[in-house]
Amino acid sequence: MENKAADLMVKMNLAIWDGQNKKFAELIEKLSDEQLLNETAPNRNTGIYLLGHIIAVSDDMSRLFDLEEKMFPDYLEIFVKSPDKSNKVFPPIAELKSAYYNVTKNLENHFKKFSTNDWLSKHAAVSDEDFAKEPTRNKLNVIISRTVHLANHLGQMAYLNK
Amino acid sequence: MENKAADLMVKMNLAIWDGQNKKFAELIEKLSDEQLLNETAPNRNTGIYLLGHIIAVSDDMSRLFDLEEKMFPDYLEIFVKSPDKSNKVFPPIAELKSAYYNVTKNLENHFKKFSTNDWLSKHAAVSDEDFAKEPTRNKLNVIISRTVHLANHLGQMAYLNK
Numbered sequence: 001m002e003n004k005a006a007d008l009m010v011k012m013n014l015a016i017w018d019g020q021n022k023k024f025a026e027l028i029e030k031l032s033d034e035q036l037l038n039e040t041a042p043n044r045n046t047g048i049y050l051l052g053h054i055i056a057v058s059d060d061m062s063r064l065f066d067l068e069e070k071m072f073p074d075y076l077e078i079f080v081k082s083p084d085k086s087n088k089v090f091p092p093i094a095e096l097k098s099a100y101y102n103v104t105k106n107l108e109n110h111f112k113k114f115s116t117n118d119w120l121s122k123h124a125a126v127s128d129e130d131f132a133k134e135p136t137r138n139k140l141n142v143i144i145s146r147t148v149h150l151a152n153h154l155g156q157m158a159y160l161n162k
Numbered sequence: 163m164e165n166k167a168a169d170l171m172v173k174m175n176l177a178i179w180d181g182q183n184k185k186f187a188e189l190i191e192k193l194s195d196e197q198l199l200n201e202t203a204p205n206r207n208t209g210i211y212l213l214g215h216i217i218a219v220s221d222d223m224s225r226l227f228d229l230e231e232k233m234f235p236d237y238l239e240i241f242v243k244s245p246d247k248s249n250k251v252f253p254p255i256a257e258l259k260s261a262y263y264n265v266t267k268n269l270e271n272h273f274k275k276f277s278t279n280d281w282l283s284k285h286a287a288v289s290d291e292d293f294a295k296e297p298t299r300n301k302l303n304v305i306i307s308r309t310v311h312l313a314n315h316l317g318q319m320a321y322l323n324k
Binding site for chain 1: 317
């Protein structure tokens with residue numbers, strides 16, 4: 001079914017997701033390894049931790065959207081389930097930057113093929129029964145939430161840029 | 163025209179806007195005046211400046227959405243056109259907190275009456291001609307952008323909470 005209004009809204013939400021990722025990519029490109037190892041503010045998360053955190057959260061969308069296997073399944077334990085300074089060994093920064101580009105690009109390639117109905121379909125973490133009651137628990141809502149999550153940490157990581 | 167998909171998307175985007183505002187309100191309620199006067203990180207914006215900045219940007223939606231006059235027109239000069247530490251005199255924190263609640267509540271009351279078509283109509287800063295070419299430059303897109311802007315600064319203001 002043609003639905004111009006809904007198609008337009010998907011396009012708007014994806015443009016904001018892409019825009020925040022573009023800003024994130026520009027920031028990590030600009031920051032030196034030394035800057036990324038710094039805390040974003042005294043006693044707060046480091047840049048490297050937040051970088052890994054964003055990758056892990058984006059990569060987890062593969063699971064939520066029933067796509068292929070996650071690219072970096074180990075990152076969830078290191079960068080989401082564990083806090084910064086947990087004594088977990090972080091991958092090298094070059095590897096993390098490359099992981100960020102790969103995960104983001106891979107999602108982008110999948111999203112190009114999503115129809116508006118795909119976006120409105122349920123994500124993997126909600127049951128059929130709950131989804132029937134709450135149709136907002138769809139894939140588009142995941143992207144909207146993840147965009148805000150990314151924006152939240154992007155504001156913090158911008159503090160590494162002196 | 164009934165358009166369930168588009169109605170659902172409006173609802174989703176507004177829920178995220180409301181959610182970020184709720185977190186912002188909880189944070190400024192929790193922070194002492196002294197904490198709000200602090201810098202969010204060394205040599206970065208203070209909490210009071212970011213609070214005024216968020217109010218001014220939200221209040222400006224009255225203009226963009228052709229609603230009534232702005233409630234705090236002076237804030238634009240102090241908190242958007244001027245940087246922090248510009249030697250401009252800031253209103254007292256109690257006044258700013260109250261202004262934040264009033265502006266947010268006022269927008270919420272207007273948004274309740276917006277139809278999906280209202281959300282897809284052009285905002286005041288785009289010409290009819292440009293809007294015909296770029297229908298994404300509508301009111302819903304303003305809210306989506308403002309949500310990300312708020313999330314960006316909310317991440318920074320969270321650093322005031324020790």
